[in-house]
Amino acid sequence: MNFFKHIIIAIAIINLTSNNIQAQVREKSWRSIIYNQDTTWFATQEAKAIAENVLLYQRNIGGWPKNIQMQKPLTAQEKLQLEKLKASTEDVTTDNGATTQEMLFLSKMYKATSNEAYKNAFLLGLNYILEAQYDSGGWPQFYPLKKGYYTHITYNDDSMVNILNLLKDLKDNTGKYAVNPSNETIKKIEIAFSKGIDCILKTQYKQNGVLTVWCAQHDEVTLEPAKARAYELPSLSGSESAGIVLLLMDLEKPSEAIKTAINSAVAWFEKVKLTGIKQVWELDEQTKKRNKVIVKDENANPLWARFMELENNTPFFCDRDGVKKYALNEIGYERRNGYGWYTENPSKVLERYPKWKAKYDVAVKEKKSPKDEYNMVVAKDGSGDFTTIQEAIYAAKSFPYQRVIINIKNGVYNEKVHVYSWNTYVSLIGESKENTIITFDDYFDKINLGRNSTFHTSTVLVEGDDFIAKNLTIKNTAGAVGQAVALSVNANRCYFENCTFLGNQDTVYTAGEGFKQYFKNCYIEGTTDFIFGEATVLFESCIIHNKSNSYITAASTPKGQQFGYVFKNCKLTADENVDEAYLGRPWRLYAKTVFINCEMGKHIKPEGWHNWSKKEAENSTFYAEYNCIGEGYKPEKRVKWSHQLKKREANKYTEEHILQSNSNNSKIKWYQNL
Template sequence: MKLSKHFIVILTIFITSNMLLEAQVHDMSWRRIIQNDEADWFASQEAKNIAENVLLYQRNIGGWPKNIQMQKPLSKQEKLQLEKLKSSTEDVTTDNNATTQEMLFLSKMYKATADETYKTAFLSGLDYILKAQYPNGGWPQYYPLRKGYYTHITYNDNSMVNILNLLKNLKENTGKYAITPSNETLKKIETAFNKGIDCILKTQYKQNGVLTAWCAQHDAATLEPAKARAYELPSLSGSESAGIVLLLMDIDNPSEAIKTAVNSAVTWFEKVKILGIKQEWVLDAQSKSRNKIIVEDANAEPLWARFMELDDNTPFFCDRDGVKKATIDEIGPERRNGYSWYTENPSKVLKKYPKWKAKYDTSVKKSNTPKNEYNMVVAKDGSGDFTTIQEAMYAAKSFPYQRVIINIKNGVYNEKVHVYSWNTYVSLIGESKENTIITFDDYFGKINLGRNSTFHTSTVLVEGDDFIAKNLTIKNTSGPVGQAVALSVNANRCYFENCTLLGFQDTLYTAGEGFKHYFKDCYIEGTVDFIFGEATVLFDSCTIHSKSNSYITAASTPKGEKFGYVFKNCNLTADANVSEVYLGRPWRLYAKTVFINCNMGNHIRPEGWNNWSKKEAERLTLYAEYNCTGEGFQPEKRVNWSHQLKKSEAKKYTKENILKSNTNNSNSKWYQNL
């Protein structure tokens, strides 16, 4: 077939253009290739060839070594060598963008090709990152740990910030990554992110009692600023601190602790910025090499030193001998020219700060007056009377003569909500249980107020009588870190319907001697003693989900109370790996807990109940069951000090008997018409 000259010209241009395009991409640095947003290119053969290298460099543990130009072609011998290194854990790191950047590349490959190989490798990298986290929330420079400064919590070169930004994008499903982890992994991601932010807050350096900024690395045990290489001494870092603050400013509905951290850091940035100088490169006539110098310039943009003294913020410089110098001119050419001694990054923080402050500054309380003080609306987008639930609580009438209804639009409300004792007859009504979420991450160790810190951790604390909540999710997202309450109810005659309560240890605290609470059609999950307290509570048609081998209840029913915890028509479920759960153990000696007409999964231990090493409790508690079903209901194997109720005894467990008030007043039948 004979081709026309016109067609040959077009074909030649097309082939040449594509060759040039591939050459241009191929000639890019590895970092620029990752940042490439040309979706079609990631489906090209060139991209697949580079992806093959990325997969080869990944170790079996899930991470990658650093400073590898992945796009460079590999010889057969080099590929064989990389295969041999697969099982090695040496040099696997998140330093210098390693691992996080390869994961971003694999995500783009998966989006373009739908090749499951890239997804599997990405998730392996994610698993590596989650495993590498310290219990205190920090990440080391290398994992598995290497001796020396590599074990420090590493903010240097934004290592930990890169990790947290990755986790944040995944948990919020922002679309940056084309791969969605499983629900179980997403829970781990949320826990890891929250722990990481908590670590950041704890490592912010106090200078003479005032919060300032961060060091490039902090000791993994003491959390104090730490030394890395000889010229990287304990100090306050202008560069790394900027990345940390930008991350904190990107958190939606920040806690008061985060706001304080940001405000303090911005104050510090303003205080230590350097004006009137700039960096320049000049050619040395003798060596023909470029040298970095500092020159005066009244119009120069602000600069910040990479290292500043911990006690007074004085900039310093250091060569490989580890001796501090006052100026960069005193540093030898190798370190002077090969290291970033100044940074402009805090300018990004200062540019973003005014808008952030206007959105989240709570130093001046809003004077919003709701249109209807008995029927208020909370909406994150500003379309209601308030944007936070607590603002609505502040505006609610004290001891009102009619019910105050606070309607909450869908959204994630990251805040602690306190319904005060004077906020009686309050209803929190969510738009939907699935999407109206109140969340916070306080836990015992974070609060650190002594032996009773548990009771300060609740996401929602109810102290106003006759409270109602419907169609809400209440979460404590601190993870498996000890006592961390999601909902604390320390009021009388409180009702919860179609609510989800999520946490780990101590999810739900039901307080108040003589108080009555009613939970209907709710989902409650947790680990150790995740339903605990002294109130009389009816759980009606609820799902009670165990996340670990532990105890569902820890009642502390006062002596003389007729009823304690009563579960009727409930479904007891558990995570797949959970197989040894007790129905309850006595927090106090007179604990009462009864299960009636409940379906029990096979995770319930045959003996059913535990005495919490309190022999006397076997005589004084009332632990009983009636007419239950499921593999976990094994009455013949229960401890001999528990009870199987007779039909005549079970008839006493009516809603009215359990919940009626101890006093004959107008509220005695409060549980009706809710």
């Protein structure tokens, strides 16, 4: 009997010890359990029990709600309720670490147990993240989209940084995650990651033309800083911006745009850091509650405010009434003590920056010269002579005796490109029109340089004569926010073939009195006056696409110039909801625009042309058509002051007549053999 008595006591001790260990783990926070460094623990029954909770909390769409302590034991009734919620998409989010942290936990479980259920749940979460991404590259706070500020692109609490770090670890196969997605999924991850980094670069805020950092939220359409809760006003963020920069610093072979983003953010962190103060908790004698206060301390570590004014970096604070205050003690007790108004996170950036700079930020002048200065290669992955287009242009000879060809590999080049007047005979040759993309997002109000701000907004500005572009896309991504130029050409004898030009208002500006330009087999889209300017331009076999009811052209042809805009064999198309578009209106009184052998969609208004409320323009402009087809071609209904050409009149609109120019070599016709 004594023997059995000892056995029973031993079993009781084991059970008691086991229960105590379980209680200790269960009492820990969910986050501490996820980051448990004891890998053997994830194979225990206790870990499996918690994993079952995680699987229950996951919705069918793939994501999880936030702020759930997944390790807490569930009653049978609670489990039943969670089963009923499986099909719900309400409150599924990546905010506060939700979804990404559950995926990390499941990955550790899969590594320890090889249970396919954990792997499948992980992949479902991954699919949720990929599906939730905006075309702009950002992620909303909740997906499916939840009304209100939740639709904004959110850097708040490192939500988007957490997502991108997860995608980076998966695409780079760092070993952090035990689940290996398929090759097809890896390709999707690479695209999503690239788009996310581009979004970060596009949303970095410019203060008086100088790059700074980021807001906690950015509008999903305009990408401008946006408001969230009443006390979270548009501002520059000292906290979230640190996480973004640390992510950028982890990228191998950073592009010049990424280097610029990092350098600019670090300069801003240095500029706005707060020294000589620290945040402490004091006991309020009256309320007997802890109270957050700021005190002077010359030896304190630097601090950064959570929110700073967009215009001048002044720290501010806010209560639930949304009214800005400029001292922490000016807001109420609840918000003062229940929110993180200061951060030390940028210190991590400043600590890492010298090592990063020594490794990556080599000055342009120290870079090796291209192998062939007349045939250069630009590649984002570092495999070419340069990683940005502008670097190659800087390296191009001025007024060369032979053509300088810049070959651009596929990639999204988020940069403003300027071909200077001394950069003559430059060719930009893309690897493919679909995947070689030059993009930027300047627009009139963003530039804010007065009445002529439009002319500073271009993504690509060409001022060098005899320029050629082929097989690429030039895009202004500012959105429908007013004047925003994609391509500005202020040069003579310029040729564009198999290119796409994307924008809204003022997409393509063709400048230069007497200059000749030629667009062949191109696609041009926009909303209002999206082809405008004074140059003589031949558009041949192009697709001209209206995105809204407005005007296609706004020519400003100088008085006495023989030709303005000539569209030959072009196709005029439109979005489905567009049904009232004009062929053109006169930016200046002597505008000339002619359509020959073109196919016009039904979106073209019967009257065809508009005088821009300039009655005198009806006598001075020359708007004409010849031998066009399509539902939008209604010559009998055109305004009386426009023209329908006769055959003999149309015969003068030849390539040679339109594009003849005083070239340096009169024996060679610049527009041939290009």
